[in-house]
Amino acid sequence: MTMAEGDLAVAEAAFVRSASIAPRPPPAAMTGALGWLRANLLSTPFNIGLTIVIALLLAWAISEVVKFLLIDAVWTGSDRDACLEYVQHRDIGACWPFVRERLPYFIYGSYPISERWRVDVFFGMLAIGIIWLLWLNAPRRGLGAIYFFAILPVSSFILLSGWSWIGLRPVDTVLWGGVLVTIVVASVGIVVSLPLGILLALGRRSHMPAVRALSVIFIEFVRGVPLITVLFMAGVMLPLFVPEQLSPDKLVRALVGIAIFASAYMAEVVRAGLQAIPRGQYEGAMAVGLRYWQMMRLIILPQALKVTIPNIVNTYIGLFKDTTLVFIVGIFDLLRTIEVARIDPKWATPVTSTTGYAVAAIFYLVFCYGMSRYARAMEARLARNDRR
Amino acid sequence: MSVAENHGSLLKPAKLNTPVAVELDDVNKWYGDFHVLRDINLRVRGGERIVICGPSGSGKSTMIRCINRLEEHQAGRIIIDGVELTADLKKIDEVRREVGMVFQHFNLFPHLTVLENCTLAPIWVRKMPKKQAEEVALHYLKRVKIPEQANKYPGQLSGGQQQRVAIARALCMNPKIILFDEPTSALDPEMVKEVLDTMVELAHDGMTMLVVTHEMGFARQVANRIVFMDEGQIVEANVPEEFFAHPQHERTKMFLSQILR
Numbered sequence: 071m072t073m074a075e076g077d078l079a080v081a082e083a084a085f086v087r088s089a090s091i092a093p094r095p096p097p098a099a100m101t102g103a104l105g106w107l108r109a110n111l112l113s114t115p116f117n118i119g120l121t122i123v124i125a126l127l128l129a130w131a132i133s134e135v136v137k138f139l140l141i142d143a144v145w146t147g148s149d150r151d152a153c154l155e156y157v158q159h160r161d162i163g164a165c166w167p168f169v170r171e172r173l174p175y176f177i178y179g180s181y182p183i184s185e186r187w188r189v190d191v192f193f194g195m196l197a198i199g200i201i202w203l204l205w206l207n208a209p210r211r212g213l214g215a216i217y218f219f220a221i222l223p224v225s226s227f228i229l230l231s232g233w234s235w236i237g238l239r240p241v242d243t244v245l246w247g248g249v250l251v252t253i254v255v256a257s258v259g260i261v262v263s264l265p266l267g268i269l270l271a272l273g274r275r276s277h278m279p280a281v282r283a284l285s286v287i288f289i290e291f292v293r294g295v296p297l298i299t300v301l302f303m304a305g306v307m308l309p310l311f312v313p314e315q316l317s318p319d320k321l322v323r324a325l326v327g328i329a330i331f332a333s334a335y336m337a338e339v340v341r342a343g344l345q346a347i348p349r350g351q352y353e354g355a356m357a358v359g360l361r362y363w364q365m366m367r368l369i370i371l372p373q374a375l376k377v378t379i380p381n382i383v384n385t386y387i388g389l390f391k392d393t394t395l396v397f398i399v400g401i402f403d404l405l406r407t408i409e410v411a412r413i414d415p416k417w418a419t420p421v422t423s424t425t426g427y428a429v430a431a432i433f434y435l436v437f438c439y440g441m442s443r444y445a446r447a448m449e450a451r452l453a454r455n456d457r458r
Numbered sequence: 459m460s461v462a463e464n465h466g467s468l469l470k471p472a473k474l475n476t477p478v479a480v481e482l483d484d485v486n487k488w489y490g491d492f493h494v495l496r497d498i499n500l501r502v503r504g505g506e507r508i509v510i511c512g513p514s515g516s517g518k519s520t521m522i523r524c525i526n527r528l529e530e531h532q533a534g535r536i537i538i539d540g541v542e543l544t545a546d547l548k549k550i551d552e553v554r555r556e557v558g559m560v561f562q563h564f565n566l567f568p569h570l571t572v573l574e575n576c577t578l579a580p581i582w583v584r585k586m587p588k589k590q591a592e593e594v595a596l597h598y599l600k601r602v603k604i605p606e607q608a609n610k611y612p613g614q615l616s617g618g619q620q621q622r623v624a625i626a627r628a629l630c631m632n633p634k635i636i637l638f639d640e641p642t643s644a645l646d647p648e649m650v651k652e653v654l655d656t657m658v659e660l661a662h663d664g665m666t667m668l669v670v671t672h673e674m675g676f677a678r679q680v681a682n683r684i685v686f687m688d689e690g691q692i693v694e695a696n697v698p699e700e701f702f703a704h705p706q707h708e709r710t711k712m713f714l715s716q717i718l719r
Contacts, residue, residue: 353528354565358579358631359554361547368578372569 138163139428153419164425168417175411176429179247179402185239188229189250195222196257204444206451219261230254243321247402249433251321255328255393255403260386262329267336272366274341285337292334297395300327305399324396332389339385343378344370376452383445387438405430476504478537479635479666480525485534487520494520495531496690504634507667509677509698512687513713518670521687522637525668526557539634555583558628562640564620566612572599572623573608576630584631591630598626602656618649622656629660636660638669674718678702686710 098105111121142163144153151157153165169176178186199222202214230250232240246254273285292300304327309317317323347370355365375382397406408426411417480502487495494517502508510518523529524536527543527550536543538553566575576595580586586594599605602622604615612620621641628636638657642650654676661667661680671677677684677698684701686694686709694701694710702718705711 350561350563350565351567353559354561354567356528357526357554357557357559357561357565358627359551359583360579361551364582368582369567373567376569 138424150415150417150419150422153417153421155420162419162421164428165417165419165421166425168411168419168422168425169429171417172407172411172414175248176404176407177249179250179407180245181241181247181250182239182245185232185241188232188238188241192226192229192250193253195226196253206448223261243319246321248407249404251396251401252393252404254321255325255396255401256390258325259328259332259389259393263332263336263385263389264382266329266333267340268371270333270337271340271344274337275344289334289337292331293338297328297331297392298398300331301395301399303327320399321401324399324401328389328393328396331392332385335385335388336382339378339381340374342381343374343376346377347374379445379449379452383441387441390438390441391434404433476506478502479504479506479539480668481535481537482521482524483535483537485521485524485531485536487517487524487529487531487533494690495524498534498690498692500685500692500695502635502666502668504666505664506682507661507665507680508669508683508685509681510668510670510685510687511672511674511677511713512693516687517690518687519639522639522668522670525635525637526554526559528559555631556634558631558633558636560621560624560628560636560638560641562643564612564617564624564644566620566624566627568612571609571611572604572615575612575623576627579627579631594632595626595630598629599623601629601659602626603652616649617645618652621645621649621653625653625656625660635666635668638667638671640670640672642671642673672717674702686713688713 095101100109112118140163142161144158144162144165144167147153147165147167148171152167153162155162174183174186178189181189199214199218202208202211203218208214228236229238230241230246231243232238234240270285270289273281274289276282276285301324304323305320308323318326351369351373352365355369360368394403394405396403397409402410408430412423412426478501480500482498482500485495485498486493498521500508500521510522512518520529524531524543525538530545531543539556541549541552543549543553566572567578570578573592573595576599577588577591580591580594581588584591596605596608599608602625604619604622604626607615607619607623612623615623625636625641641657642653645653650673654673657667657669657676658680667680669676669681681698683695684698685692686701686707688709694705694707696706701710702714705714
């Protein structure tokens, strides 16, 4: 600082404000839709170019999808003639009569028509359970957990596979299919993989060498094998070694395979979360006298699971879509039922396959996006609860 | 330092006929090949206040962390209130119930409120009814002068407040002994006093305390004995007046000349 500036500062230091300055609104260019546009989309020539290109791409893609799914779509008809360009003499989009006719098959597979109400009841019970658990302000959430993890699995099993004792006709799992199978496989995988994954992750960090070795071998073995191989082993190879009477049901074998596979992945996700917890938390918990399981349940896991919510949901979304692989052992999940229906000669048209796949895409998109949104909301809520 | 002046004169000397609370007999510990604790012998009677000081890496933290088995010793005996620490988990639980600890970095549980931090151990370890645990917690939060923060999360408090919560959390278990591992080292200078004041009050109430600290003013006012450690050994131990006025060992003299200017 030079002498002159120093003198100036002294002069300014003696300044006294006589009247307060009232706050003024910001310049118009900063606020409103125009301000937002200017700041985010049109800030530089490069950004302007990018905005135009992306807008054109979006406009093209969206218009194509809307044209196919809605504008050019066929809404009524009773067979392939309704969806054939050379019969109708117009552009043909999605063939919705095909979906309408085969929808029960997509949902229930070959489940006997007279018994399908049982599947509907199962869907209803599952929906109640999910809402009860996921709605954080729901009343009696403890009861909800018991319902979801104990009552629901047992009653669904009885309901779906039947029990002649109480007058429910047994339905072989070979007849199950469509959305029913997809939901059953995904829910079992999701519900089993988290607790099992937590146990495996804790085992892998255990101080007991035998527990640690077992966990590491299990995780590394399962992760080192493709899911298709696990399903093949469960579905095709197991019956070769085990007598037929002892070999469990085909669907059960696939469920076990999926659950084991998902648990190994979940274990690694949870382990990452455990590693993010500082040693001081363990020491603080031990110093107040908590035992190992109390420490894990009350202090370590709540924090570890919270930081891994995005990864847990990511694994769930992956798992949900991986359930389509059960078709490889001859189980008819949603995608497989669509595969079968689309080659039905009654509906054979150039748009049938595309329509069927569009249905599958919408189904998976809705479920996966739902999971993703819920996780985001959960994260936001937890972040609000504790600021570090 | 003027921290403890108001209370210093009120502190009675430890009654030396009280039973032994902490006994370390020839305790040795190694980290791999590194000999961190060498032939440690220390006997602390109930109501005594021991300040442990020494250069960093001298093993003072390791020593007090052995007392509630956050660290394991490999040779020698550690007996806490009549219970010998071995690999027996029951014994370890028993000792940890009676020994509170306050850490340099507080180690509060960030996902729980201040009140929940304080009631957690009484509820789960002492099996105390929730209502009663909350009353106890509020009592001790009042004592460390932050009852109004009970429903906040640790992350919303200042360092000094967090450390006082940590002290309240330890007190809620109604421990016989409290260990302090450099409780003021991670604090901003202006927050050190509020934590030291709380500790002085505890001392005044007759709590058995083992304190690792560099706060020599606190040591002078509160300690019955000062233990100086270097290279994993106890080099010198004496009452504060003698320790500061007539240090015997060369290493002690050098250490004191460094920190008391």
